[in-house]
Structure formats: structure tokens, C-alpha cells
Amino acid sequence: METVHQLENIATQVRRDIVRMVHGCQSGHPGGSLGCADYMVALYFNIMKHDSKFNMDGFNEDIFFLSNGHISPLFYSVLARAGYFEIDELKTFRRINSRLQGHPTTHEGLPGVRMASGSLGQGMSVALGAALAKKANQDSSIVYSLHGDGELQEGQNWEAIMFAAHNKVDNLIAAIDYNGQQIDGSTNKVLSLGDLKSKFLSFGWTVIDVEEGNDMTSILNGIKIAQSNLGQQKPICILLKTKMGKGVDFMEGGHEWHGIAPNDEQLANALAQLPETLGDY
Numbered sequence: 001m002e003t004v005h006q007l008e009n010i011a012t013q014v015r016r017d018i019v020r021m022v023h024g025c026q027s028g029h030p031g032g033s034l035g036c037a038d039y040m041v042a043l044y045f046n047i048m049k050h051d052s053k054f055n056m057d058g059f060n061e062d063i064f065f066l067s068n069g070h071i072s073p074l075f076y077s078v079l080a081r082a083g084y085f086e087i088d089e090l091k092t093f094r095r096i097n098s099r100l101q102g103h104p105t106t107h108e109g110l111p112g113v114r115m116a117s118g119s120l121g122q123g124m125s126v127a128l129g130a131a132l133a134k135k136a137n138q139d140s141s142i143v144y145s146l147h148g149d150g151e152l153q154e155g156q157n158w159e160a161i162m163f164a165a166h167n168k169v170d171n172l173i174a175a176i177d178y179n180g181q182q183i184d185g186s187t188n189k190v191l192s193l194g195d196l197k198s199k200f201l202s203f204g205w206t207v208i209d210v211e212e213g214n215d216m217t218s219i220l221n222g223i224k225i226a227q228s229n230l231g232q233q234k235p236i237c238i239l240l241k242t243k244m245g246k247g248v249d250f251m252e253g254g255h256e257w258h259g260i261a262p263n264d265e266q267l268a269n270a271l272a273q274l275p276e277t278l279g280d281y
Contacts, residue, residue: 002045004216009277010081011041011216015247016274017077017090017281023267025094028102031257032148033074035214035242036177040074042219043144044082052083054111062141063130065115067123068148068177069103070259076100079112080281087281121154123147124174128164131172142230145174150182153191158203164235165204173226175238178213181255197239206234213242248273 002010014037022028044050048062055061066075073093080087085099092098099108103118115126127145134141151157164172178196180187187193200207206229210222219240226236244258245251248270262270 013278014077018073019270021093029070031244033071065127065145069117084111120151121156124160168233179244213240
């Protein structure tokens, strides 16, 4: 289990991977990827009990589903750094015939990927199916999932959220990347989510607030609180308040870097802010 300092170093390298991957193919989504880096590193390097010798069934291990699949640069970097495949493969991101497509897919056979997530709004349903399967198989391990806040504008989510509470799915921890931004602007301007915490509570969920979603200690504490609420006949939501573009000052805070790639000068600027900690691919 890594220390907080070690996790922070991994997250810095993952951010470095993200900007290099997106720059390399001049395509991708750096903003949300950078914002969720700390949470994903915490999961894979400290929290989840998982095996990089990938088995699709995931029996007797914790499993993860990425619903907001456009932040695939983050997912791929974390999987590679966690030993699921060679780090050198990151240089193939979004290339023809690469396993590392813009949105994760299962037909590519990439270790660590259990669902295709090109279309938003579907991950909650899949995660619930996996959680119920674990219960049916008397598997006490946990299902984790990550969702964008703008993604919650998709109606399928709310059917799944209602279903989860009705069926007492209490082996699921679903995190919401609560950065308030989406591709066309702020979520408040595009389609306001209102009081998201009250919504989840009214649907019968337990809700954990992580106000500092880019602080490793706060993330770890929030997940541990979530874990302490498992098995109490309620699904669990973590509202993870992150900053889009975190770690690269000119990308932080707004929606503009949701889905564009840095040019050469911008890449150099970004990398100067993200010291190499584990070695580049």
C-alpha cells in the first residue's frame, strides 16, 4: 500500500502521461482526465483489492467501471502504471489499430477494461449489474464506478439510481466527478443539476462529500468513510469536488480544455509544471 506522498508522485506522473498522450495524437480529453487523476490513483494504488493479471469476471476482487469514458487517457495511464499492460503502449493512444482507443472498448481485449464507455450515462447500470452478480455469487468484494456530473443529465442514470436503492445494492461505491463543467460550458448553464446531494439522498442513497477532490488525504478519508457504510442496504455515492484540468494552471477551472489537445508550446508549459516522478514512456 502506497503512502500519501507516493500516491501524489504517481498522480503527477499520470498527469504527465495524460498531456503527452493527448498531445501525441492531437486528440482527446485532458481536462476531466487531469481532474480525476488523484481519485483514480487512490483507487488503484491504495484502496482496491485487484489483480493486474486481468480476469474479466473479477471474482473475489474489487472491480471498477469508468462511465465517463472520454477520460480514457487517465484510465489507460493508471492501468499501465498499475501493471495491467506495458507502459510503452501508452504512446499508441488513439492510433489506428491501437487497443487504446479514444473511448475504452472491450473488443480490443485491453486488460482492466470491463465495459465499453463511449456513450455516456450507461456505467451506473453496468456497475449495478456487476454488484448484483457479486451478491449472487457470494462474493464480498466491492464494485467502484466513476461518473461525470454532466453525464447525470442522461436519464438512464436516474432509472439506475432508483433501481439501486430499491434493490438495496450496498456493495457499490459510485463517485461523481463534481467539477461543474462539461463540453459546452458549466453544468449550471447547460442543464443545472440542482442540489445533487439532496437528489441522491431523496433516491435512498448514502452520500459522502469529498470537498477537496484533488487532495489525496481527503480522498482516502472519503473512500474509507464510504467503505464503512457498505453492507447497510443502501448504495453509496461519493460527491468528489474536483477541478477540471488540475495540475496545469492554464487548463484549470473552466470547460475550455474538456476536449482539445495542447500544442507543442503548451505541452512544454504543462510538463514544466509536472515533474517526472516515475519515468516517461
